[in-house]
Amino acid sequence: QVQLVQSGTEVKKVGASVNVSCKASGYIFTGFYLHWVRQAPGQGLEWMGWINPNSGDTDYAQNFQGWVTMTRDTSISTVYLDLSRLRSDDTAVYFCARAPSCSGGNCQKHYFDYWGQGTLVTVSS
Amino acid sequence: SYVLTQPPSVSVAPGKTARIACGGNNLGTKSVHWYQQKPGQAPMVVIYDDSDRPSGIPERFSGSNSGNTATLTISRVAAADEADYYCQVWDSSTEHRVFGGGTKLTVL
Numbered sequence: 001q002v003q004l005v006q007s008g009t010e011v012k013k014v015g016a017s018v019n020v021s022c023k024a025s026g027y028i029f030t031g032f033y034l035h036w037v038r039q040a041p042g043q044g045l046e047w048m049g050w051i052n053p054n055s056g057d058t059d060y061a062q063n064f065q066g067w068v069t070m071t072r073d074t075s076i077s078t079v080y081l082d083l084s085r086l087r088s089d090d091t092a093v094y095f096c097a098r099a100p101s102c103s104g105g106n107c108q109k110h111y112f113d114y115w116g117q118g119t120l121v122t123v124s125s
Numbered sequence: 126s127y128v129l130t131q132p133p134s135v136s137v138a139p140g141k142t143a144r145i146a147c148g149g150n151n152l153g154t155k156s157v158h159w160y161q162q163k164p165g166q167a168p169m170v171v172i173y174d175d176s177d178r179p180s181g182i183p184e185r186f187s188g189s190n191s192g193n194t195a196t197l198t199i200s201r202v203a204a205a206d207e208a209d210y211y212c213q214v215w216d217s218s219t220e221h222r223v224f225g226g227g228t229k230l231t232v233l
Contacts, residue, residue: 035222037168044227045160045168045211061221062126095167107215109174111158115167 002026004034004096004116011122012086020081020119022096029077030054032098035112036070036081040092048094051079052101086123093118127216129225136231143199145228147212150193155214157195159188162227163208171210172197199230207232 007021022034036048049060051070058070069082081094097112130148137143147157157175160168170179172188175195185200199206212225 037224044209045162045213045224047222047224059220062219097168106217107220108156108217110215111170111173111213112160112168113170113179115169118167 002098002114004098004114006094006096006116006119009120009122011124014086014088014123014125016086016123017082017084018086018121020083020094020121021078022081022116023076023078024053024098025077027098029074031101033101034072034079035097035099036068037095037097037112038092039095039118040089043092048081050099053077053079054101083121086121088123088125091121091123093120095119126219126221127214127223129212129214129223131210131212131225131228133226134229134231136233137199137202138233139202139204141202143202143206143230145197145199145210145230147195147197147225148193149195149214152193152195152214153191155190155217157188157190158213159197160211160213161206161208162211168211202230202232204232206230 003025005023030053033050035050038046048064051058053072072079095118096116098114100110159172161171162168171186175190176188187198209227211227
């Protein structure tokens with residue numbers, strides 16, 4: 001069965017960096033894009049961007065460009081989310097989520113069919 | 126960028142019908158997906174492509190989309206349906222995903 005298993009809770013200081021992982025299993029890793037979604041405490045879902053595990057190509061939401069990096073390691077079917085220069089308002093749960101590959105095409109009908117369990121990142125001063 | 130607007134909260138008595146709206150400019154020309162999120166859990170899709178239900182989702186969940194509004198309808202609401210619900214689309218101008226702000230469904 002398809003599973004996305006994320007790394008555990010992180011506690012960081014303001015200005016530090018953090019790396020969150022998402023290990024995929026139960027399907028062909030390179031066949032689907034993996035997205036990251038942020039949820040601040042008591043707030044809604046915010047789409048951060050995606051990575052194509054096949055090519056390593058990425059696309060980030062404007063709010064996250066310049067300080068978020070998504071990478072992958074195909075040998076272990078894992079994608080990573082690197083957050084740099086953390087601020088206190090980056091405290092949130094970060095989810096990875098799977099969606100069909102969509103390169104330069106119409107992604108309208110593509111939805112997030114599997115999600116990781118979420119990783120809480122707490123940023124304190 | 127594209128904006129999706131949802132009411133912050135909807136309340137409904139058990140056994141009644143809940144309707145959760147999602148508004149956006151010409152939303153009817155897009156495919157809308159709906160996610161349910163219970164406290165401490167990851168979101169889960171309950172409706173995709175406006176009105177399709179994934180396997181395992183009860184028939185009580187249905188969706189529609191026309192004009193500037195998409196609607197998630199939950200019939201015969203049960204206590205277990207109490208959750209946050211989010212609509213989501215793909216914005217063709219940016220090629221990015223967009224979520225609505227979410228609606229908290231309370232079962233009275």
